[in-house]
Amino acid sequence: MIQEQNLPAAEVAAPxxxxxxxxxxxxxxxxxxxxxxxxxxxxxxxxLVLTRVTGGGFVAHLMITFFIWSIITQCWNxxxxxSGIYSFGQVALYAIGGWTTALLAKxxxxxxxxxxWLAPIAATLAALxxxxxxxxxxxxxxxxxTLAFHELLRNxxxxxxxxxxxxxxxxxxxxxxFDQFLGGGMDQAMHYWLALALFTITTLAVWAILHxxxxxxxxxxxxxxxxxxxxGVDPFRFKLLLFxxxxxxxxxxxxxxxxYQATASQSVLSFGFVINLLAMIVIGGWGSFWGPIxxxxxxxxxxxxxxxxxxxxxxxxxxxxxxxxxxxxQGLVPLVSKxxxxxxRTLREAE
Amino acid sequence: MQQLxxxxxxxxxxxxxxxxxxxxxxxxxxxxxxLNLAHGALYVVGAYAAWALINLAGLPMLLSFLIAVGVAAxxxxxxxxxxxxxxxxxxGFDNASLIATVAAATMIESAMLLMFGPQxxxxxxxxxxxxxxxxxxxxxxxxxLLVIVIAVASLFAxxxxxxxxxxxMAIRAVSQNMDAxxxxxxxxxxxxxxxxxxxxxxxxxxxxxLSSIFFLSPFSxxxxxxxxxxxxxxxxxxxxxxxxWAAYLIGLLEASLQVYLGASIALPGLFLFMIVMLVIxxxxxxxxxxxxxx
Numbered sequence: 001m002i003q004e005q006n007l008p009a010a011e012v013a014a015p016x017x018x019x020x021x022x023x024x025x026x027x028x029x030x031x032x033x034x035x036x037x038x039x040x041x042x043x044x045x046x047x048l049v050l051t052r053v054t055g056g057g058f059v060a061h062l063m064i065t066f067f068i069w070s071i072i073t074q075c076w077n078x079x080x081x082x083s084g085i086y087s088f089g090q091v092a093l094y095a096i097g098g099w100t101t102a103l104l105a106k107x108x109x110x111x112x113x114x115x116x117w118l119a120p121i122a123a124t125l126a127a128l129x130x131x132x133x134x135x136x137x138x139x140x141x142x143x144x145x146t147l148a149f150h151e152l153l154r155n156x157x158x159x160x161x162x163x164x165x166x167x168x169x170x171x172x173x174x175x176x177x178f179d180q181f182l183g184g185g186m187d188q189a190m191h192y193w194l195a196l197a198l199f200t201i202t203t204l205a206v207w208a209i210l211h212x213x214x215x216x217x218x219x220x221x222x223x224x225x226x227x228x229x230x231x232g233v234d235p236f237r238f239k240l241l242l243f244x245x246x247x248x249x250x251x252x253x254x255x256x257x258x259x260y261q262a263t264a265s266q267s268v269l270s271f272g273f274v275i276n277l278l279a280m281i282v283i284g285g286w287g288s289f290w291g292p293i294x295x296x297x298x299x300x301x302x303x304x305x306x307x308x309x310x311x312x313x314x315x316x317x318x319x320x321x322x323x324x325x326x327x328x329x330q331g332l333v334p335l336v337s338k339x340x341x342x343x344x345r346t347l348r349e350a351e
Numbered sequence: 352m353q354q355l356x357x358x359x360x361x362x363x364x365x366x367x368x369x370x371x372x373x374x375x376x377x378x379x380x381x382x383x384x385x386l387n388l389a390h391g392a393l394y395v396v397g398a399y400a401a402w403a404l405i406n407l408a409g410l411p412m413l414l415s416f417l418i419a420v421g422v423a424a425x426x427x428x429x430x431x432x433x434x435x436x437x438x439x440x441x442x443g444f445d446n447a448s449l450i451a452t453v454a455a456a457t458m459i460e461s462a463m464l465l466m467f468g469p470q471x472x473x474x475x476x477x478x479x480x481x482x483x484x485x486x487x488x489x490x491x492x493x494x495x496l497l498v499i500v501i502a503v504a505s506l507f508a509x510x511x512x513x514x515x516x517x518x519x520m521a522i523r524a525v526s527q528n529m530d531a532x533x534x535x536x537x538x539x540x541x542x543x544x545x546x547x548x549x550x551x552x553x554x555x556x557x558x559x560x561l562s563s564i565f566f567l568s569p570f571s572x573x574x575x576x577x578x579x580x581x582x583x584x585x586x587x588x589x590x591x592x593x594x595x596w597a598a599y600l601i602g603l604l605e606a607s608l609q610v611y612l613g614a615s616i617a618l619p620g621l622f623l624f625m626i627v628m629l630v631i632x633x634x635x636x637x638x639x640x641x642x643x644x645x
Binding site for chain 1: 380
């Protein structure tokens with residue numbers, strides 16, 4: 001298991017000059033790579049089973065959804081939770097990634113494999129454009145400007161030129177990444193593996209940035225901006241860097257999802273989806289590494305369980321978020337890991 | 352000439368209602384240091400309460416308006432006691448209050464959706480007919496006039512309340528310096544509750560008034576909230592005078608963008624204006640620093 005962060009800063013940031021960080025003292029030494037490898041192997045082999053059982057296709061679809069959504073929630077958590085920038089623009093960046101590759105592949109006849117790479121670039125550029133005026137400002141202003149950005153994009157994609165809106169239905173029949181020739185469910189398996197690869201790369205990147213000196217700087221900025229600034233951290237530069245970083249992977253996720261579903265629909269910009277993603281972060285654990293991943297998995301399972309009472313789902317999500325805020329403000333992952341840690345310690349002391 | 356008078360008239364109409372919404376937001380920001388993202392939901396509560404009282408219970412309109420404002424205020428009370436009081440004063444209040452208000456907004460809006468369905472509702476006007484002003488070819492609906500009168504009267508009443516009464520003074524004291532106010536024996540918890548109830552009532556009133564002009568749906572509180580947020584920030588967060596001035600300026604700007612450039616330009620134009628404004632003058636129109644508020 002990867003341990004929670006909270007490393008003393010000296011252990012992460014190598015002291016200047018003299019002794020560099022010992023290899024075995026690095027944050028990577030605390031990761032059980034065997035466990036990670038096994039989990040990845042199981043996840044990678046899953047489609048071989050899933051394509052052969054009834055209902056497996058649906059499970060594979062849920063897994064793909066989980067991979068992609070947890071890319072967004074991890075990135076959003078980096079911004080909201082780790083860095084304390086109250087940005088509500090993450091879903092808009094996701095939509096920008098999706099629309100970019102959908103437009104290029106469908107209207108300009110690009111190969112989806114080529115246009116997919118422009119999705120993260122477009123999202124990053126958009127993030128820089130929003131970030132430049134926004135990130136110098138304090139919390140409330142960021143909320144307003146990012147909400148405004150979201151609303152403007154929704155407006156444009158709903159009422160804008162026909163080529164973007166598809167007459168209000170969104171863009172349909174977007175070329176898929178894998179042609180149907182594979183047959184026998186392999187089309188979905190290929191998507192699954194690609195989504196798994198994207199998820200793994202993003203998760204590793206997020207983990208790396210959290211445990212780098214940059215990650216320490218972010219947490220310093222969130223916890224005490226005055227102190228961080230006085231130690232030479234330039235908040236604007238770091239925030240912009242993080243904004244661009246998380247926009248890159250979010251845009252990539254958006255691009256993948258559009259080709260997977262073969263549609264770019266305005267419904268991703270609905271507020272229900274934003275709240276859904278936010279709830280995943282809040283439930284899992286705002287600002288922690290595992291929080292958004294576990295939260296996304298929990299919410300996807302919960303949504304399936306609540307499918308019968310679909311009308312009440314949003315109400316339940318709101319209620320759960322409120323309960324979490326009151327009773328477990330850190331989220332479920334830190335709560336459970338503390339609980340487990342306490343039990344382990346008691347057991348050890350009893351021995 | 353007709354365009355000018357039309358945009359002036361619409362500007363005053365929008366400005367009055369945005370003023371009501373924004374005043375509530377700014378009061379909460381001043382006292383609790385919290386961005387209330389459930390403000391739009393309280394707007395919707397007021398509007399649906401009025402709609403239900405008129406169309407389902409058949410009460411007279413002005414009485415329903417009054418009760419609806421009371422319902423919104425009650426909702427604010429519930430919100431404060433069940434949710435905000437649990438997170439206030441604890442570490443991580445910034446995060447927690449943001450999530451708590453988003454959660455409250457989600458619950459309230461989905462409850463409205465469950466109770467009233469997704470169909471768009473319209474409220475019948477209190478007064479039918481138009482007032483024609485011949486010289487400038489302007490026709491003013493009596494309904495709009497009523498909205499303006501009620502909104503402006505409420506703004507004046509609020510202003511008098513904050514300046515003249517003990518409670519108003521307590522609110523201002525807490526906003527200016529919470530610690531000093533507590534040391535002077537002002538019960539901060541009670542002030543928070545009063546602020547929340549007033550702010551919810553103002554949001555509910557704005558919902559009632561604006562829904563008699565526009566359509567009503569469970570999510571129709573979002574845009575007024577965003578515009579109120581623009582007004583609040585433009586006027587300088589926590590400043591009441593600035594907020595009211597800003598409300599009319601933003602209202603006029605939106606109305607003239609609509610009249611001269613078309614309705615689809617109005618919203619992007621407002622946002623662009625906001626961004627430029629924030630870059631040039633981040634402290635808002637009246638530029639209050641951290642030291643002086645209200």
